[in-house]
Amino acid sequence: MALSPYTQIFEASVLNVLPTMTMTSVSRCGDCVVKDGNLVTGIVSGIIGMAGPKHHASMTLSFEREAILGIFATMLGEHVETINDEILDAVGEFTNIICGDVKRRLSEAGTIIEMATPLVVFGADVRIRDRVTKPTTVIPFETPSGKFFVETNLGV
Amino acid sequence: MALSPYTQIFEASVLNVLPTMTMTSVSRCGDCVVKDGNLVTGIVSGIIGMAGPKHHASMTLSFEREAILGIFATMLGEHVETINDEILDAVGEFTNIICGDVKRRLSEAGTIIEMATPLVVFGADVRIRDRVTKPTTVIPFETPSGKFFVETNLGV
Numbered sequence: 544m545a546l547s548p549y550t551q552i553f554e555a556s557v558l559n560v561l562p563t564m565t566m567t568s569v570s571r572c573g574d575c576v577v578k579d580g581n582l583v584t585g586i587v588s589g590i591i592g593m594a595g596p597k598h599h600a601s602m603t604l605s606f607e608r609e610a611i612l613g614i615f616a617t618m619l620g621e622h623v624e625t626i627n628d629e630i631l632d633a634v635g636e637f638t639n640i641i642c643g644d645v646k647r648r649l650s651e652a653g654t655i656i657e658m659a660t661p662l663v664v665f666g667a668d669v670r671i672r673d674r675v676t677k678p679t680t681v682i683p684f685e686t687p688s689g690k691f692f693v694e695t696n697l698g699v
Numbered sequence: 700m701a702l703s704p705y706t707q708i709f710e711a712s713v714l715n716v717l718p719t720m721t722m723t724s725v726s727r728c729g730d731c732v733v734k735d736g737n738l739v740t741g742i743v744s745g746i747i748g749m750a751g752p753k754h755h756a757s758m759t760l761s762f763e764r765e766a767i768l769g770i771f772a773t774m775l776g777e778h779v780e781t782i783n784d785e786i787l788d789a790v791g792e793f794t795n796i797i798c799g800d801v802k803r804r805l806s807e808a809g810t811i812i813e814m815a816t817p818l819v820v821f822g823a824d825v826r827i828r829d830r831v832t833k834p835t836t837v838i839p840f841e842t843p844s845g846k847f848f849v850e851t852n853l854g855v
Contacts, residue, residue: 581784592748592815599816628737631828659748659815660755662829669822672787 546575547680549649549697553602554682556644557693561684564637565614572685577678581670584681584692587611587626589638590671592659593646593697600656600697601673602645604638606689613688626665635661641693656697702731703836705805705853709758710838712800713849717840720793721770728841733834737826740837740848743767743782745794746827748815749802749853756812756853757829758801760794762845769844782821791817797849812853 547553554571562569578584585605593600606614608626615623615630623630638661646656664671677698684691703709710727718725734740741761749756762770764782771779771786779786794817802812820827833854840847 581787590818592818601818628828631737631826635828635830660830662746662748662757662818662827664820664825664827666822666825669820669825670787672784672791672819672821674791674816 545678546577547695547698549695550575550680550682552645552648552652553693553695556641556648557682557684560641560644561637564640565618567614567617567686569684569686571683572690573683575680575682578681578694581672583664583669583671584694585610586667587631587634587663587665588671589634589661589663591638591642591661592673593642593656594659595654595656598654598656598697600675600677600695602638602642602697603671603694604634604641604691605694606634606691608689610686610689610691613686616688631663631665635663638663701834702733703834703851703854705851706731706836706838708801708804708808709849709851712797712804713838713840716797716800717793720796721774723770723773723842725840725842727839728846729839731836731838734837734850737828739820739825739827740850741766742823743787743790743819743821744827745790745817745819747794747798747817748829749798749812750815751810751812754810754812754853756831756833756851758794758798758853759827759850760790760797760847761850762790762847764845766842766845766847769842772844787819787821791819794819
């Protein structure tokens with residue numbers, strides 16, 4: 544199966560938004576892959592629906608435990624041990640702002656989409672399934688404390 | 700905190716839709732409660748966003764493991780051991796049709812809402828957080844094989 548043609552847009556939005564919002568260095572790591580199954584990659588994930596005249600899709604921003612705790616330790620200037628509601632809300636806000644940046648870039652490229660509001664899911668071994676049957680591309684990123692992933696089934 | 704004023708509408712929609720769709724007897728059991736925290740009640744849950752001029756909310760239809768396996772055993776006429784993608788898709792469809800029935804009843808009562816598309820989350824000890832800060836009411840139901848719950852933060 545083919546990767547999403549929009550991976551470069553998602554990558555640009557993540558690198559535009561997250562380092563500034565989190566005061567953390569972020570870089571792409573490794574190749575994009577097409578996901579097999581519906582197990583969420585990280586332990587805490589923001590999910591946002593996207594819909595347009597020709598598209599119905601979602602974007603997921605999913606952090607490994609150590610990655611999100613490290614990001615919060617940097618932002619707060621102190622050690623963080625627990626993924627609490629404040630962190631869940633921030634993951635929702637990161638997802639929302641990255642998706643807004645994606646929306647703007649897509650619009651500039653002639654593709655109009657609208658965004659829903661984000662939902663945040665926290666747990667190990669969670670499966671998430673939506674109605675979109677297109678393949679999901681996983682884009683990996685790394686921070687000094689761990690990895691996170693953007694997943695999207697936005698296709699053509 | 701007060702219960703959602705719309706609990707009777709959600710109850711009526713569940714009892715209108717699910718027994719017919721699943722060929723399973725369904726009844727209300729116990730009192731509605733206002734939820735403390737954001738841990739999902741069941742193991743497999745369909746979630747759907749609802750938005751209108753005066754409302755921004757969601758509805759969750761969450762099944763205990765034995766409840767959804769029992770419903771599927773009845774529907775298929777054979778023993779079912781595993782919560783597979785077919786079951787996840789069906790939970791999304793139950794959620795969608797119940798929410799559509801809620802939407803119709805609300806419209807008849809003068810409240811206009813639009814529905815997003817359902818997302819299905821499967822896992823134990825999952826926390827789900829959205830942007831709605833209103834209290835979530837949990838409405839319990841029982842089937843011959845187990846319980847399920849409708850949760851909503853649709854308020855006034």
